[in-house]
Amino acid sequence: MSAAALDATGLSAGYGPFQALFDLTLHAPAGSRTAIVGANGAGKSTLLRAILGQVTVTGGDIAFDGRSLRGVRPHRRAKAGIALVPEGRHVFGDMSVADNLRVGAHLGRSGRWDLDAVLGAFPLLAELLDRPAGVLSGGQKQALAIGRALMANPRVLLLDEVSLGLAPIVVRDLYASVAEIAATGTTVVVVEQDLTQALGFADHVHCLLEGRIVLSGSPDELSLDEIRDAYFGVRVA
Amino acid sequence: MTAASPAAGASTPGGLATVDLSGARVVRATTGSRIGTSLAIAAVVGLAVVPFVAERTVQITLIELLYYLALAQMWNLLAGSSGLLSIGQQGFVGVAAYGLFFFAESHRVPMLAAVLLAGVAALVVAVPAAAVAFRLRGGYFAVGTWVIAEMLRLITLRIEALGAGDVQSFTTTNTFRGLGVDARIDLVYWLALFVGAGATALAVIVLRSRLGLGLQASADSEGAAAALGVDVTCARLTIWLLAAFWTGLTGAVIHLNSSNVTNQNAFSVLDWTAIVIFIVVVGGKASVAGPIIGVGVYWAIAELIDDATTWRFIVLGTLAVVVAVVEPAGLFGALRRWRPIEPFPIRRSLRTPTTAPTTAHPSPDPTRGA
Amino acid sequence: MSLLNAVVQGIALGGLYALFATGLSLAFGVMRFVNLAHGDLAVLAAYLILSVATALGASPWVALPIVLVVGGAVGYGAQTAVLNRTLGADPMPSILVTFGLGVVIQNALLEKYSVSQQRLDIGGLVTDSVSVGSLAVGTLPLIILATAVVLLGVLELVLRHTRFGRAFRATAEDSRTAQLMGIDDRAIYGAAMAISFGTVALAGFFVGSRTSFSPLVGPALLLFGFEAVVIGGIGSLWGTLLGGVVLGVSQTVANELAIGWDLLAGHAVFLAVLLLRPNGLLGKGAA
Numbered sequence: 001m002s003a004a005a006l007d008a009t010g011l012s013a014g015y016g017p018f019q020a021l022f023d024l025t026l027h028a029p030a031g032s033r034t035a036i037v038g039a040n041g042a043g044k045s046t047l048l049r050a051i052l053g054q055v056t057v058t059g060g061d062i063a064f065d066g067r068s069l070r071g072v073r074p075h076r077r078a079k080a081g082i083a084l085v086p087e088g089r090h091v092f093g094d095m096s097v098a099d100n101l102r103v104g105a106h107l108g109r110s111g112r113w114d115l116d117a118v119l120g121a122f123p124l125l126a127e128l129l130d131r132p133a134g135v136l137s138g139g140q141k142q143a144l145a146i147g148r149a150l151m152a153n154p155r156v157l158l159l160d161e162v163s164l165g166l167a168p169i170v171v172r173d174l175y176a177s178v179a180e181i182a183a184t185g186t187t188v189v190v191v192e193q194d195l196t197q198a199l200g201f202a203d204h205v206h207c208l209l210e211g212r213i214v215l216s217g218s219p220d221e222l223s224l225d226e227i228r229d230a231y232f233g234v235r236v237a
Numbered sequence: 238m239t240a241a242s243p244a245a246g247a248s249t250p251g252g253l254a255t256v257d258l259s260g261a262r263v264v265r266a267t268t269g270s271r272i273g274t275s276l277a278i279a280a281v282v283g284l285a286v287v288p289f290v291a292e293r294t295v296q297i298t299l300i301e302l303l304y305y306l307a308l309a310q311m312w313n314l315l316a317g318s319s320g321l322l323s324i325g326q327q328g329f330v331g332v333a334a335y336g337l338f339f340f341a342e343s344h345r346v347p348m349l350a351a352v353l354l355a356g357v358a359a360l361v362v363a364v365p366a367a368a369v370a371f372r373l374r375g376g377y378f379a380v381g382t383w384v385i386a387e388m389l390r391l392i393t394l395r396i397e398a399l400g401a402g403d404v405q406s407f408t409t410t411n412t413f414r415g416l417g418v419d420a421r422i423d424l425v426y427w428l429a430l431f432v433g434a435g436a437t438a439l440a441v442i443v444l445r446s447r448l449g450l451g452l453q454a455s456a457d458s459e460g461a462a463a464a465l466g467v468d469v470t471c472a473r474l475t476i477w478l479l480a481a482f483w484t485g486l487t488g489a490v491i492h493l494n495s496s497n498v499t500n501q502n503a504f505s506v507l508d509w510t511a512i513v514i515f516i517v518v519v520g521g522k523a524s525v526a527g528p529i530i531g532v533g534v535y536w537a538i539a540e541l542i543d544d545a546t547t548w549r550f551i552v553l554g555t556l557a558v559v560v561a562v563v564e565p566a567g568l569f570g571a572l573r574r575w576r577p578i579e580p581f582p583i584r585r586s587l588r589t590p591t592t593a594p595t596t597a598h599p600s601p602d603p604t605r606g607a
Numbered sequence: 608m609s610l611l612n613a614v615v616q617g618i619a620l621g622g623l624y625a626l627f628a629t630g631l632s633l634a635f636g637v638m639r640f641v642n643l644a645h646g647d648l649a650v651l652a653a654y655l656i657l658s659v660a661t662a663l664g665a666s667p668w669v670a671l672p673i674v675l676v677v678g679g680a681v682g683y684g685a686q687t688a689v690l691n692r693t694l695g696a697d698p699m700p701s702i703l704v705t706f707g708l709g710v711v712i713q714n715a716l717l718e719k720y721s722v723s724q725q726r727l728d729i730g731g732l733v734t735d736s737v738s739v740g741s742l743a744v745g746t747l748p749l750i751i752l753a754t755a756v757v758l759l760g761v762l763e764l765v766l767r768h769t770r771f772g773r774a775f776r777a778t779a780e781d782s783r784t785a786q787l788m789g790i791d792d793r794a795i796y797g798a799a800m801a802i803s804f805g806t807v808a809l810a811g812f813f814v815g816s817r818t819s820f821s822p823l824v825g826p827a828l829l830l831f832g833f834e835a836v837v838i839g840g841i842g843s844l845w846g847t848l849l850g851g852v853v854l855g856v857s858q859t860v861a862n863e864l865a866i867g868w869d870l871l872a873g874h875a876v877f878l879a880v881l882l883l884r885p886n887g888l889l890g891k892g893a894a
Contacts, residue, residue: 086787090783103774
């Protein structure tokens, strides 16, 4: 399945009365690697949940492969080819690792990712297949969560804070796998607090502050200082 | 979910509202609530003189409406305001019915004292009941209270001194001590007025109190209430015991009115819990006015179809199901959405020198009310 | 010897309670939903089987599959059309709606069929018994127990090893994340309610053929099913069977020791389990 483009236009979204995103416009072309950086509470996770239809969108629109997602329920968006690796991993702890991966393949979308391919990308999971996912370590859970998302053969893969709480070496391995995934032609959007990781991975970076994009560009165009200023809310002229 | 209207002040980019609170004070009374309270007092005075001016049938109808009002206010304090969804209120009614029989009929305790003791009996069984029920949450609490009420019924069925399930009557010689029929109805009427108006006053007092604030916070979010420094379990237990006592008093009045006790009727889940729940759900839970409106609806339905109680249950039950799905805040909630009226002084408002009073909701979601 | 007989009768009765509890357990497991109309639905199913059998002039056995299918379809429809709207962090709407529904069903049955007792006539099976040594166990109670065991076994297999079962377990654990896998949680809830209505219709059939029934026995059945779930442990299907058996045995043994104390003893065992083992005999989740 080919990669697809993701476009948010004038997006406003939030939880009940609390608005987290304000008139946000973002374009992720098919096959691109996008990183969204920003401090805690900047609205990064809300943006990803809005793309999946799991928060209330109060204005603007999101288009997937050129088609509006307005009114499309979350499981239908997954069916269209959007996969999210949620913050906090959210593996199904009572189910075995193998069953977690099988649930990932619930839709039966065909493509290059199947059980063997996922175990090839994350060899550490191979020995754990019969374990309940709840007992895995943080890094193992993260690998499982990504593997589970891949099982759906998504056209767009969204990763939320995959490095959070993991050892640097584990993070490096994970990002190496994610880069391979991106190389297969999947559009990848990562939300990341670790600037070095984000800049090393992405071909396009957006900095989010209080629900708005305050800085965008390719990692070559942007200096680390510029991004830090945007990150902490020091206004760039 | 509907968005709460922002409080006075501008919304900042972070979504936070700023309000200038200098010179602000918290007030409970509004023009609406002053009018409402005056009307309520006038209504009680008006109802008190009914026996002197109205037909006997009016009085008999009012007895039923008043004791349902009392039961509804108590259930609403439990479920609507504290999240304690009890389906075992018939247990307290039943225990009080047998308590009244035991004290007034078997032991010739003066009637009013016996009514009080019947309430105390319900209060006493509420303590062990809480020890069990408070281990359960949500739907399990609901069924758990139902099981407890059923156990109380089965236990009274086994007690010889309470007639072991046979019909027991309150006699003129013992309980009523020679009162004539008219005097008896008048007395029961005033007792019903006392429990009905008293339950309403109690609901206002509880909701105004610190306890009430804590309970409303705990109904919305237990964590939030704990963060406010409210001992949720203690607050819930207080309400549970209060509701058991007053439901017991009401149960005693109900049985003075019927002048007999049967096991099935005394512990009827349909009569003492289902109708009560329907009244509160239709009228509007978590408000003092809701049960009053609900009792009005009950009266209208009972008047329209007075020949068959099954149809009364079918119509009222269906109405309650529809309301619970379509308008969880009930008729009073719908009314408040249209015009923010509050006839009782239970809502805290913030009055600042520059702005009109803005009502402070413990819950950001007006559909759940406060 | 009669005590042993009481235990055997109790185990068989436990099968019936487990059959009741299965639907409750399943619905609670996947959507934290307590259906207070569960018992009334069993009674409704028994009356429907009676009416269909009468209309066809056939045995209740013929009417049973029809009512099972209709019950399943109605369960799916009710869940997706109405009950899904009542789900959420606050359990109150679903409790109020199902409680109200139960009361309406009871009174509608009273209106249609009157208060008199009815019975499903399934022939000699009711009086047949199987003798083992000095014990005589009714054939019907054995069939009921076997049905419960088979039903729970099949459900367990389906939940463990099929695509639907995995989607069901994923939704039960974390519906929001299950959506990310393309699982329609509302359809899963609908399926859970279809199974719940179907199994409770089956239970209603057995209640109706085993003893007599009347419009108002639903709440008692609900309480028994609920107690079986809690005694066994919430979230465990085999626990539900064990809970049903413990409840059934408590009732029959108590009745053997002192006639008429069966119901009270059953409730007391429920309370004792709740106080001593709040998570039930086999459960892991908190009540």
